[in-house]
Amino acid sequence: MFEKVDLLINNSLIVTMNSKRDVIPRGYVAVRDGVIVDVGFGDGRSKYSAEEYLELRRSVVVPGFVCAHTHFYGLLLTGSPWFAFIEPPSDFQQNLQRIWWALDESLTYEDIYVSALLGSILFARTGTTFFKDLLDAPNVTLGSLDYIEKAVNEVGIRGLAGFSVTQRRSIEEGYIGIQENERFVRKTLNDAKTNVKGIFTLHASFTVTDDVLIKSKELADKYNTIYAMHVEEGLIDVYHNIERYGKRPFERLRDIGFLSPRFLAIHGVQITEDEMKILKHYDVKIAHNAMSNMINGVGVPPVGKFLDLGITVGIGNDGYVMDVFENMRATYLVHKVVNKDPRVLTPLKVVEMATVDAAKALNVYSRVGSIEVGKEADLTIIVPEIVHTPLNEHTIYGHLVNSFNGKDVWGVLVKGRWVTKERKVLTVDLEKVLDYAHKVIERLWDRMLSMESKYKVEWLKP
Ligand SMILES: [Zn+2]
Numbered sequence: 001m002f003e004k005v006d007l008l009i010n011n012s013l014i015v016t017m018n019s020k021r022d023v024i025p026r027g028y029v030a031v032r033d034g035v036i037v038d039v040g041f042g043d044g045r046s047k048y049s050a051e052e053y054l055e056l057r058r059s060v061v062v063p064g065f066v067c068a069h070t071h072f073y074g075l076l077l078t079g080s081p082w083f084a085f086i087e088p089p090s091d092f093q094q095n096l097q098r099i100w101w102a103l104d105e106s107l108t109y110e111d112i113y114v115s116a117l118l119g120s121i122l123f124a125r126t127g128t129t130f131f132k133d134l135l136d137a138p139n140v141t142l143g144s145l146d147y148i149e150k151a152v153n154e155v156g157i158r159g160l161a162g163f164s165v166t167q168r169r170s171i172e173e174g175y176i177g178i179q180e181n182e183r184f185v186r187k188t189l190n191d192a193k194t195n196v197k198g199i200f201t202l203h204a205s206f207t208v209t210d211d212v213l214i215k216s217k218e219l220a221d222k223y224n225t226i227y228a229m230h231v232e233e234g235l236i237d238v239y240h241n242i243e244r245y246g247k248r249p250f251e252r253l254r255d256i257g258f259l260s261p262r263f264l265a266i267h268g269v270q271i272t273e274d275e276m277k278i279l280k281h282y283d284v285k286i287a288h289n290a291m292s293n294m295i296n297g298v299g300v301p302p303v304g305k306f307l308d309l310g311i312t313v314g315i316g317n318d319g320y321v322m323d324v325f326e327n328m329r330a331t332y333l334v335h336k337v338v339n340k341d342p343r344v345l346t347p348l349k350v351v352e353m354a355t356v357d358a359a360k361a362l363n364v365y366s367r368v369g370s371i372e373v374g375k376e377a378d379l380t381i382i383v384p385e386i387v388h389t390p391l392n393e394h395t396i397y398g399h400l401v402n403s404f405n406g407k408d409v410w411g412v413l414v415k416g417r418w419v420t421k422e423r424k425v426l427t428v429d430l431e432k433v434l435d436y437a438h439k440v441i442e443r444l445w446d447r448m449l450s451m452e453s454k455y456k457v458e459w460l461k462p
Contacts, residue, residue: 005038006416007031008050009381014039015062015396017355017370021348023393029061031377034416039371056383056410058391062351062400063370064129064378064412065324066358067159067316069228069266069287071134072119072148073112074319076441077103082448092234092298100136101168106448107137109147114437116151121430122322124157124419126406127380130359130368131159132228132264132287132316134201138169141176145184149196156419156427157412158378160362162201162228165216167208174212177202178219185223195414200227205249206240210256217258226363228264228287234298238270250275259284264361266316269293269301276302276309285312285361288353290330292318303335304344314358315350323406328354332401347397376415383410 007030014024016039028044030037038047045053077083082102089095112135123131137144141163148161161184165177178200185198200220202208208229220227231249232238241249250271253259259282266287268279279286288303306313317327328350335344359369368378384391384404391399411421418426 002049003047005030005032005048005050007052007054007377007413008044008048009059009061009379010044010053010055012056012059012061012381013391013393013396014371015060015351015400016372017063017352018372023396025393029371029377029379031379031413031416034377036371036373036375036377038373054381056381058383058387059410060382060384060391060396061371062127062380062382063355064368064380064414065127065354066314066362066364066369067123067128067131067324068264068314068358068361069134069289069316069318070119070131070322071136071319072115073103073107073135073137074115075118075122075322076111076115076444080445080448082445085449092296093236095234095296102448102451104136105139106444106451107140108444109140109144110440111444112137112140112144113147113151114440116148117155117428117433118437119322120152120155120157121425121428121433124155124412124425125409125423126323126325127382127409127412128322128324129157129378129380129412129414129419130362130364131157132199132362133159133161134164134203134228135161136164136166136203138166138173141173141180142183143180145180145196145198149184149188149194152196153194154428155425156195156414156417158195158414159197160199160226161196162199164201164203165208165212166203167212168203171209174208175215178212178215181216182219185219185225189223197225199225202227202229204230204233204237205253206237213253213258214256217260217263220262221260226262226264228266230267231265232270232275233267233293234296235270248272248275250278254278254282261285262363264314266318267293267298267301268306269299271301273305276305276311279306279311280309283312285314287316287361288313288331289316289318289320289327290334291327292316292320294330294334295320300334300338303331304339307345307349312357312360313353314361315354316358324354325400325405325408328401347401350401351397377413378415379413381410381412382408384408
């Protein structure tokens with residue numbers, strides 16, 4: 001009489017993010033073999049008998065959040081003594097040279113592994129179940145992505161990872177980066193057990209030649225993956241392209257045949273109206289990182305205009321703050337400030353940018369990003385500790401953007417498997433991970449402080 005399922009979440013407020021954006025005030029989600037088999041109104045117990053039954057007072061079920069752009073290794077900088085050691089950067093280019101490239105060049109395989117462990121734990125604990133990561137580690141390029149894969153698989157979330165191809169030190173290193181990307185794509189392509197798939201990624205248009213761009217794009221076409229690169233984050237990207245090629249970055253990328261719907265452009269802060277039309281024409285996706293743009297002082301991209309043009313924008317964190325609620329809130333606020341117009345971005349649009357739109361940007365929307373029958377059961381269950389106004393189908397988007405935070409996440413499921421539950425990580429021993437990670441990070445910081453030169457990275461002109 002009752003159909004058997006593995007998990008029945010009952011009597012919850014369900015934010016489906018389906019095409020009609022249905023919110024079910026009191027409903028259920030049924031999961032079998034890692035897949036959502038039913039979503040509906042009322043009491044799911046009238047239809048299903050479940051191996052595991054979950055009913056929590058004032059619970060909200062949302063699709064597992066999707067992060068359109070991160071760098072796990074960015075977490076290694078939090079609180080680092082390096083910031084006191086260097087002369088503070090006064091612009092974006094100095095920021096890269098003095099902070100990011102100094103870190104990149106100091107990374108070991110173990111640092112990469114530790115950063116991905118910490119990042120995956122922080123994601124899982126705050127509701128993000130799917131991500132896209134870019135790794136820059138020029139001294140340990142080959143094999144480096146395996147360490148991200150190992151950590152992510154241990155924690156149990158999932159995502160896409162690529163090595164950030166650059167030629168800032170030598171022409172050759174660009175090809176070694178591509179080699180690592182192709183190796184990892186081939187390794188993970190048909191591996192049903194791994195939670196991490198390879199993609200083709202590059203650092204930025206001002207640190208790579210046309211040949212490396214075209215090769216990466218050709219390989220992304222061959223293996224049918226997305227490909228991603230930072231574009232127009234800082235003015236250096238614009239100046240370099242105009243000086244060397246007589247074109248702005250997106251014009252150059254268009255003219256060499258680089259753009260397509262599977263290209264994810266990260267940032268686009270300095271973009272012009274003409275370039276926005278190019279993005280629209282090629283259906284290029286954007287990863288927007290509001291808090292990273294703030295801390296780097298690079299400016300604010302015209303996200304309201306992207307959306308008016310129908311360009312898909314997913315929210316990322318760029319390796320800064322991993323809590324999706326903080327990133328949603330920053331996105332919601334900053335465009336109102338910069339446009340002096342409180343109408344820019346509704347709460348619903350911001351939630352879309354962290355779920356369905358980010359999933360579309362990563363080309364995984366057929367599997368994740370919404371709660372619909374047939375989709376994989378990546379679910380985030382929120383039980384807010386305090387809700388100061390009524391929680392219902394009319395107020396939920398406002399709460400998601402204005403009042404909830406990562407600590408309100410009660411648990412997350414990935415493909416129907418609990419990764420966090422009762423606000424605890426189930427898959428790894430958190431205390432052991434933290435003790436181990438702190439030791440590794442202290443060694444990394446010591447290594448950075450003992451580098452012969454404060455800014456040993458050389459600026460290379462390709
Ligand atoms: Zn980035």
